[in-house]
Amino acid sequence: MNRAALFEQIKKKNSYLCVGLDTDLDKIPRHLLSSSDPIFEFNKQIIDATHQYCVAYKPNIAFYEALGPKGWESLEKTMNYIPEDIFTIADAKRGDIGNTSALYAKTFFDYFHFDSVTVAPYMGEDSVKPFLYPDKWVILLAHTSNPGSSDFQLIESVVTGRKLYEEVLIKSQQWATPDQLMFVVGATQAEKMESIRAQAPEHFFLVPGVGAQGGDLKMVSKYGMNKQCGLLVNSARAIIYAGNGQDFAQRATAEAVKVQEEMSNYLHKYAN
Numbered sequence: 001m002n003r004a005a006l007f008e009q010i011k012k013k014n015s016y017l018c019v020g021l022d023t024d025l026d027k028i029p030r031h032l033l034s035s036s037d038p039i040f041e042f043n044k045q046i047i048d049a050t051h052q053y054c055v056a057y058k059p060n061i062a063f064y065e066a067l068g069p070k071g072w073e074s075l076e077k078t079m080n081y082i083p084e085d086i087f088t089i090a091d092a093k094r095g096d097i098g099n100t101s102a103l104y105a106k107t108f109f110d111y112f113h114f115d116s117v118t119v120a121p122y123m124g125e126d127s128v129k130p131f132l133y134p135d136k137w138v139i140l141l142a143h144t145s146n147p148g149s150s151d152f153q154l155i156e157s158v159v160t161g162r163k164l165y166e167e168v169l170i171k172s173q174q175w176a177t178p179d180q181l182m183f184v185v186g187a188t189q190a191e192k193m194e195s196i197r198a199q200a201p202e203h204f205f206l207v208p209g210v211g212a213q214g215g216d217l218k219m220v221s222k223y224g225m226n227k228q229c230g231l232l233v234n235s236a237r238a239i240i241y242a243g244n245g246q247d248f249a250q251r252a253t254a255e256a257v258k259v260q261e262e263m264s265n266y267l268h269k270y271a272n
């Protein structure tokens with residue numbers, strides 16, 4: 001999906017919500033465990049319950065590969081079930097020497113048909129470039145949401161005076177256009193969102209960390225939005241595990257609606 005189509009979806013749904021499909025056998029409702037593929041059954045019901053309110057789904061690949069071949073099968077069925085007009089993100093955090101990165105790209109783009117994949121920037125340009133495909137996206141980790149993000153990402157270069165995450169934001173803009181490249185910026189970094197947006201004015205940001213991690217959707221939206229919205233805000237546990245009984249899908253709908261309504265307000269307020 002290209003940038004224009006993504007922005008169309010955001011305007012149509014008044015939403016920049018990305019629902020994280022971090023589907024864990026230990027957390028899904030017990031009554032689903034008797035089905036032949038509980039992970040897919042859960043995802044199917046979550047997708048049915050939330051697709052009207054979100055513009056993207058982000059399966060975190062760890063939750064599927066941890067289950068071996070069965071997990072990959074559940075992922076494939078999930079990808080086939082997600083409606084065509086919804087943006088898909090393989091949260092895989094890959095990146096290696098060029099020929100290996102090329103095979104990661106093949107897995108997620110050619111085999112699973114994801115629109116985008118998250119990539120770690122640590123190995124540099126030749127590890128990222130193989131992920132640049134026409135009408136597909138690289139989502140580069142810039143400033144992540146976890147407590148350990150300060151261990152390396154805040155280290156300042158003695159040469160440029162910039163922090164490592166700022167180097168990632170600036171340097172990588174030489175490798176790809178804003179039609180191919182997004183950045184991961186954690187919602188827990190909301191106080192830095194204004195300066196991060198100034199360093200990458202055109203790019204979309206994938207923002208995980210609202211909901212279970214406590215990030216602030218209002219601050220993220222106020223300081224992170226650009227003219228084309230420029231944000232995909234992810235929430236996984238707070239939506240998909242809002243309930244764990246027979247009514248889990250309705251509970252997920254209620255949570256997704258709550259977030260979408262808030263986003264609709266911010267789109268009208270901040271996206272001009």
Ligand SMILES: O=c1ccn([C@@H]2O[C@H](COP(=O)(O)O)[C@@H](O)[C@H]2O)c(=O)[nH]1
Pocket residue numbers: 020022060091143144145146184185186208209210211212213234235236237238
């Ligand atoms: O900086 C990052 C990068 C990725 N993630 C991933 O996003 C989701 C968040 O899930 P919640 O349940 O909404 O907390 C998860 O898949 C993480 O691996 C992140 O949290 N922060």
